[in-house]
Amino acid sequence: MTHEEKALSYFKDKFHCSQSVLAAYADELGLTEEQALKIAACFNAGMRKGEVCGACSGALMVLGMMYGQADKDDLDSRNKTNQMTNRFLDRFKELNGTYICNEILGCDITTQEGVEYAVKHELFTTTCRDMVALAVRVLEEIIE
Numbered sequence: 472m473t474h475e476e477k478a479l480s481y482f483k484d485k486f487h488c489s490q491s492v493l494a495a496y497a498d499e500l501g502l503t504e505e506q507a508l509k510i511a512a513c514f515n516a517g518m519r520k521g522e523v524c525g526a527c528s529g530a531l532m533v534l535g536m537m538y539g540q541a542d543k544d545d546l547d548s549r550n551k552t553n554q555m556t557n558r559f560l561d562r563f564k565e566l567n568g569t570y571i572c573n574e575i576l577g578c579d580i581t582t583q584e585g586v587e588y589a590v591k592h593e594l595f596t597t598t599c600r601d602m603v604a605l606a607v608r609v610l611e612e613i614i615e
Contacts, residue, residue, distance in 0.1 A: 492529030517572030
């Protein structure tokens with residue numbers, strides 16, 4: 472199963488966008504499924520504020536696990552992580568127009584009206600699914 476298929480399977484099983492992306496890479500990152508799902512649990516829906524898309528946040532967690540700085544003197548890893556973060560977000564925005572959740576959904580999900588609109592138009596199941604797939608595709612494109 473590809474990473475995209477895994478991520479979409481998690482999403483279909485009602486996990487959040489952020490959880491779905493990180494969990495799809497858990498094995499190769501040295502995380503258990505449970506750890507990945509818990510780490511990413513609070514990042515859905517732009518951290519519940521309609522900000523940076525949760526699928527993007529999950530992808531950035533993957534990049535952090537792959538390239539992140541774990542030693543205070545390892546400036547190469549710090550620079551690499553910053554570079555990969557910018558590459559991911561720039562490419563996602565190039566393909567999608569934005570990485571801001573409210574802009575992606577076309578409504579303000581911090582309001583009751585916005586949530587009702589998103590539910591009525593099934594945005595959390597359709598648009599968010601598409602963002603999970605896109606986040607994984609961009610990851611696959613930029614991972615070295």
